[in-house]
Amino acid sequence: xxxxxxxxxxxxxxxxxxxxxxxxxxxxxxxxxxxxxxxxxxxxxxxxxxxxxxxxxxxxxxxxxxxxxxxxxxxxxxxxxxxxxxxxxxxxxxxxxxxxxxxxxxxxxxxxxxxxxxxxxxxxxxxxxxxxxxxxxxxxxxxxxxxxxxxxxxxxxxxxxxxxxxxxxxxxxxxxxxxxxxxxxxxxxxxxxxxxxxxxxxxxxxxxxxxxxxxxxxxxxxxxxxxxxxxxxxxxxxxxxxxxxxxxxxxx
Numbered sequence: 001x002x003x004x005x006x007x008x009x010x011x012x013x014x015x016x017x018x019x020x021x022x023x024x025x026x027x028x029x030x031x032x033x034x035x036x037x038x039x040x041x042x043x044x045x046x047x048x049x050x051x052x053x054x055x056x057x058x059x060x061x062x063x064x065x066x067x068x069x070x071x072x073x074x075x076x077x078x079x080x081x082x083x084x085x086x087x088x089x090x091x092x093x094x095x096x097x098x099x100x101x102x103x104x105x106x107x108x109x110x111x112x113x114x115x116x117x118x119x120x121x122x123x124x125x126x127x128x129x130x131x132x133x134x135x136x137x138x139x140x141x142x143x144x145x146x147x148x149x150x151x152x153x154x155x156x157x158x159x160x161x162x163x164x165x166x167x168x169x170x171x172x173x174x175x176x177x178x179x180x181x182x183x184x185x186x187x188x189x190x191x192x193x194x195x196x197x198x199x200x201x202x203x204x205x206x207x208x209x210x211x212x213x214x215x216x217x218x219x220x221x222x223x224x225x226x227x228x229x230x231x232x233x234x235x236x237x238x239x240x241x242x243x244x245x246x247x248x249x250x251x252x
Contacts, residue, residue, distance in 0.1 A: 044099075044248050051089060051230075051247040052078065060087045063128050063231060071234075077103075080118060080241035086234050088124045092227035095252040098122075098176040104139040105240045106169030112145045113138070114237035116168070119155065122178050122195065123228035125213060132231060133193060134214040135174065137242065140165040152197060152204045155214040160197075160204035171245070172200050177252075180228070181210075187224040 040046045051059045054076035060069040062085055069087040072079045104116040116139035121132035133154070140151035140163055147153070152160035152174075166172050179194040192212075197205035212220030232244070 044246075045250060048099075048248040048250050049091070051249055052244065054245070057087070059089055059091070060232075061090050062086075063088050063124070077243045077245040079243040080232075080234050082234060082241055084234060086121075086124075086129070086231055088121075088229035088231040090229070092229050093123075093178075093249065093251060094180040094227045096178050097250040097252060098178065098230070099173065099246065099248050100176075100244065101171055101173040101246045102137060103171050103243045103245075104141075104168040105242065108139050108168045108240050110237060110239040111143060113149060115139045115143050115239050116242050117233075117235040117237045117239065118242050119231075119233040119235070120174065120176075121231035121233065122176065123180065123193075123225070124231035125223065125225055125228060130216070130233060132213060132228065133195075133210060134233070135176065135195075135197065137233075139168055141167050152199045154195065154205065154208060154210060156216070157211055157214055157220060158205060158208050160199065161206065162202060162204060164199040164202040164204060166200060173246075174199055175201075181222060183222070183224040189222045192222070 037047070044050065056073060057069040057071060057078060061067065062069055064085045070084040071081045071087060100120060102118075108116050110116075116137070118137040119130070119134040120137060121130070121134050124132040136149060136151055136153045136155045138145065138149070138151045147159040148156050150160065150163065151165050152163070175198040177196040181193040182190040184190050193210040195205055195208050195210065196203070210220070212222045214220060230249070
């Protein structure tokens with residue numbers, strides 16, 4: 001008898017739920033505002049900031065002394081000018097989407113970390129040099145090195161999910177979504193930095209949580225900061241310099 005009563009009660013509940021759903025208005029769950037802004041491409045999103053327009057490096061400066069960037073601009077691309085030092089954006093950013101295209105030269109020489117080495121610092125922290133959060137650039141097409149130092153790694157922190165590298169001489173690109181770290185008033189980390197990276201259209205870092213700044217020696221750590229410039233590295237290895245083109249960013 002109890003079993004029959006329970007089944008009957010359940011049937012009543014199911015009927016009541018179905019009746020309530022019939023009475024509900026679909027408009028109750030429709031949201032009409034705000035309306036997302038229409039984005040046009042030409043071929044860059046029209047809400048993007050152009051960081052390299054193919055003509056000059058006006059959006060960049062030398063990390064050493066804040067003077068104009070001294071890398072070589074020629075034919076809609078720019079190339080690292082070895083020995084002149086790192087360059088960084090004049091504008092500072094927090095959360096953003098970044099598109100950047102890069103090329104390992106066809107005549108690249110060397111091996112391991114001394115073969116087309118550079119880096120994109122997703123945030124350039126105080127102290128100049130190589131301080132910050134580095135997404136590695138390297139010739140990783142049939143070039144052996146430590147896995148957390150190959151192209152697409154968050155240097156010495158995170159190995160890419162796959163190696164999507166093209167041959168030297170071919171243009172490659174990263175699409176990056178960067179969520180900056182948030183700090184408490186006392187300087188302690190509130191929410192760590194996160195990053196998603198596509199290499200040549202392939203997902204290689206999936207909402208990765210960083211442990212702190214990327215370091216050549218030692219364990220990563222955080223130190224309080226605000227908005228940061230994006231930095232490109234003039235690495236000290238003797239291999240032929242790499243080139244860049246079509247760089248744009250969308251603030252999020």
